[in-house]
Amino acid sequence: MAPALQPSRLLAGVCVFLFGLALGSVLSSALRAHEVRHAIEIRTGPGLAHGFAPAPDNVKLMRPADMITFKSSETHPRQSQSSRQDGRVDVKELVKRGAVKVSSMNASSASRASGATSRSDGASQASKDSPKCAQGALQFSKRDCSDEKNLVWVGNPTYGGWKVCMTSIRNMPRKKRKGLVVYGFGVGTNTSWDEALINDYGVPVHAFDPTPKSIAYVQNREELQTPMFKFSAVGIGDADREETWNIPRRSVSQSKYNHQDSGMSTEVEVRSLTSIMKERGHTYLDICKIDVEGAEYEVLISLLEDGGCLPTNQLLMETHSYQVAGLQSAHVKTKALLGKAGFKLVSAGIGGHEHTWIRFQSRP
Template sequence: YANEGVPQAIVQAMLCELPVVTTPVGSILEAVTDQETALLVAPRDVGGLAAAIRRLLDDPALAQRMGRAARAQAERRFGRDTMIARMEVVFRGVVDRHRARRTGIGARWERLRRSFLRRWKEWRLPRAYTRLGTKYGGWWIDCGAIGADPLMIDCGLGRDVSFPAAFLAQFGGRVIGIDPSPDSLAYCRAHTPAGMEVWGRAFWIRAGETPPFFLPRSKETLPPGADGVSGSLVQSHAYVEGGPRLEVTTTSFDEVLARAGRGECDVLKLDIEGAEYEVLDDLCARGLLGKVRQLLVEFHHRATHHTLAETEAVVARIEKSGFHLVHVEGRNHVFRREDLG
């Protein structure tokens, strides 16, 4: 290919578990990974093309391994649920822009209705709950469940440290903030309150891995309301498609607790742009969620290849691990460990 988008022939071959030999032009790198699902050669390099084909013919095990990896990658990036989720983001963006232009009594009534429902849900919260932080970055927490020397692990900071700042101002203790995005790190390190440390790591199942981290594309191409800061370990995230990537180092819940010298944390907040599904499944499976007193999660169904049904399944798993779902605010879910009384 001399100039291409993402050729259907490549995606179809990957779904048939065939390794791919291609060139790194156009948007082909969005579909394949060199040496894992494809062999890349320079455009118009006849000798390189022949050598790559010969390598696969001479090594059937390599061809089979790359074929299996190719199918898994194609299903993850171009599967039905992923493509529907991406299309839904586009359509929702159009609808949101249309609603933003609405005026008159109908629009005012809709805003009033949403405000009333939000206030009603907040009024029904137990009395010990308070909201800390700004409207954009704040969360509800149970003040009565915070210990004498609390630890909060805040994963996914963005450009707003109002929540950890308010937490430290009210309870003291220690906050460990975790985010690998360069823009987020620059902002947070310039505005870090006393008692908070910021780690330039990606929160994941295992520590010490070096996966690709996908950064958001330019802000003018993002849907209305997107901050243009948060990246993701999940390439299917609607905001990172077509954006740059960088290699990051991961940390994990085990490592954070060990380095903090703690047996548990008072608050674990996860706003990790789609990686929360794998992380929470792992914490539930290994029984580590019991070391969290309050769990705050922003789920990213539809914004990634994950579906609402998957979110509901993870919520059910968290509840079976001994947590009560106290409050839902949009995608934000507030859990409290049941044995805290």
């Protein structure tokens, strides 16, 4: 007859068994917490930016499996005590320490991380730093702007003017219009568009052109010596750098592309849109005009590629693929990216090259 099991031994065995289960659970959780993949992609929802970048403070991993997929055996060093809060993993700190980078998140997790934006490690610097798409003062409805007849010529209709959706501006008190942010890249020697916005509508304009002819033109125009016209002798590009631009013999337009009868060249400073906006403290453009003799494609592609953001709802763009060999594919790609970002081409201008793109809001 087998001896009866003493209660004390039975209790001890149960305790050891339970302790083993608890220890196994703790070790399993710890291992999962440390097997953080080096690429965690934060996706914030349809149409919003995504990629690789530090996550904001509100993005935390309640359980690693909720936000990341463990496909790498690579582990990071043990977390410091400060990175643990109620069993959560602070992504921002881990990214800062180089332990993880921001890569895969399902839709339910995305809702917990609203507002997060990121970029691809392989993207250009301009793409990685593209401004977040905030909302500006101007909102556009299809009722107001989808038909070209509802657009207004601003500036000289034969040269230098643009078709613009002005409904929201005209409905705005004139005093408030001074708070609008309008950028115009490519001044040349014609400021009829800029002057019409300033004089007819009371809207200030930030104008940019690095070329000697344009700089001299602005300096010699008494009408432009006003706080409403803010001129900067820089161009726009996909990154901050110095570039060599061609100076044609028989044209006021200067370009990095030699698509005209180029006689000389000059060194100019170009900046990314992100860099320019950051320097001026702007997060959104109410209107953005880009007339930069072929460089418009690299600028827009760098902003919109990989789910990036063009921070405006109204884009005026002169296209130059018909002038510059090799830019046809960039033209097609740019149009596709604009469409994917929610923009609609509402006017191609008189010659078919002065495009007005509008991103409509959901209101009717």
